[in-house]
Structures are given as structure tokens and as C-alpha cells.
Amino acid sequence: MTEARFDSVWDALENSPAEAANMKARAGLMIAIREAVDGWKLTQAEAAKRLGVTQPRMNDLLRGRIDKFSLDALMILASEAGLTVEWRVGKPAA
Numbered sequence: 001m002t003e004a005r006f007d008s009v010w011d012a013l014e015n016s017p018a019e020a021a022n023m024k025a026r027a028g029l030m031i032a033i034r035e036a037v038d039g040w041k042l043t044q045a046e047a048a049k050r051l052g053v054t055q056p057r058m059n060d061l062l063r064g065r066i067d068k069f070s071l072d073a074l075m076i077l078a079s080e081a082g083l084t085v086e087w088r089v090g091k092p093a094a
Contacts, residue, residue, distance in 0.1 A: 026066055029085070034037035034062055036081040051080045 033043075037047045042046045048058035059078070069077075078085050 022071060023066065026069060026071055026074055029071070029078055030064060030066060030069065030075065032079050032083055033077050034064075035076065036083055037062065051077055053077070 040047060044058045045055045048055045075085060
């Protein structure tokens with residue numbers, strides 16, 4: 001029996017490369033936003049106000065509930081957190 005090898009957990013879990021790429025991008029944004037928020041040393045309520053979201057929404061973000069956030073929503077939150085997002089597009093490695 002041959003074992004499948006994957007580059008990331010998302011490649012293993014998602015049904016298509018496009019879905020895996022979306023999840024990788026969302027996960028990366030969530031991590032970056034959380035790191036920024038952690039650096040502020042604010043309460044969840046204060047951080048939520050700074051990002052323009054509710055405290056329950058901030059809780060979802062900080063707990064990594066990726067299914068509750070679209071890529072668009074995370075891009076907006078990253079911007080509100082003062083982060084710069086750069087995308088790299090290219091052909092897959094051979």
C-alpha cells in the first residue's frame with residue numbers, strides 16, 4: 001500500500017488544489033493578525049474595537065475558527081491591524 005504525501009495539511013484535507021490554496025492563505029492571514037493583536041496587549045473587547053468587529057468575532061479569530069472567515073474578510077482585518085499583505089503568484093515547481 002502506498003502512502004500519500006502532501007505539502008501541507010490543507011492539501012490533504014481539501015478536495016481541490018484551489019480550495020487548499022484558499023485555506024493556506026486564510027490560515028496565514030489569521031496567524032499574522034493574531035500575532036499583531038497579541039502584540040497590542042489589549043483585551044479582546046479593546047482589540048475588537050480597534051479592528052471594527054464585535055468581541056465574539058474577535059474571539060472566533062483568536063481561536064482560529066477559520067471556517068467563519070472569508071479571504072476577503074481576513075484581508076480587511078489585516079489592513080485594519082496595520083499589516084501589509086503581499087501576494088506571490090507563479091507556476092508550481094516542477
